Amino acid sequence: MTGTSTTVVPKPRPPIEAAAPAGELPMVTQPALPFFEIETLRAEQFIPNAKEALGSMIAEQAQDKLIRPVFNWAGRNSLFPLHWGLACCAIEFAAAFGARWDAERFGVVPRSSPRQCDLLIVNGTVTWKVAHKLITLYEQMPEPKWVIAMGNCATGGGPFRTAYSVVPGVDKLVPVDVYIAGCPPRPEALLDGILLLERLIQERRE
């Protein structure tokens, strides 16, 4: 609001056109194009087959916005881990599904066949001898699938890291989504890991 050296001179306004006489609508010279058509026309100058590409893009967005959350919601509330115990951590795994901690209230039910599972909880020491069985089990599970490395052994070899027969971390074999520390982790920690995985699944976009 202080004084400035330049002064702004307002331009003279164009004269206001005479309004259409009452009772007569203004003439529409071109039919209005819907948004999709305009975008297609504009894009086709640069990209061949822009119409299909745009259509699939919009369909994908719709899938992301509408269908994906429903799938994620269903998936995260019915995680089926593989019923597979490897070492001492499997005892805590069993306790987590027992009456006291009752992981089934989160919809987590261990299944005995990898074909019915979407979650692999690696609960214990993985030796090199059993490594290819683990990979086979992982590959037998249908997509989408997740992996939880439970305990120090599965995370990084744990107390057996430099031993001659132990895989130093199961992420050398399969992609891991959630790591749970502890030797062994308590059942609460396992439940916490599962809930964290559920949050990750809810945000999944792919």
Added chain:
Amino acid sequence: MEASARLFQRDLMGKLSKRFPTGFLGLDPFPGTFGRIRFDPAIALELFREIRDVHAFEHLAMVAGIDWVERREVLYTVWSDVHRGYLLLSAMLPAERPHIETATTVWPSANWHERETWELVDITFDHHPDLRNLLLPTGYQFHPLLRSFKLHEPEELEVKVRHV
């Protein structure tokens, strides 16, 4: 030790030294067992047969290998339901290329024990029907219970996971 067990031990020693005048090297007392027989690996198969058929030690409980750096020892633990007791059979093998006749033809339970002994302490069992890795992955390049084996950092240990 009970008097009957001592009697049995003396009886066994007499019979074995008569049957194997050169290969049988002695019977030492060993706590909790009838004793430890030391024998020459050359007579292994006949000794096993004799121990099982004549002296009724019909169950092989364990095969162990010990690395004494300049020699290597193989140790069989056998159990008799008749005498209700253990007997140890031990043979000293040379450190370079240690090998002994397999016991699978006498006690079939030796099969997996010998596979384990072979992969961990590198004692070869001749004429074994199926001498391959038991606890370690196929193609493992070390014998990890030897004293010359060094612990590795995990990155140094190159293990190929065979995908079956």
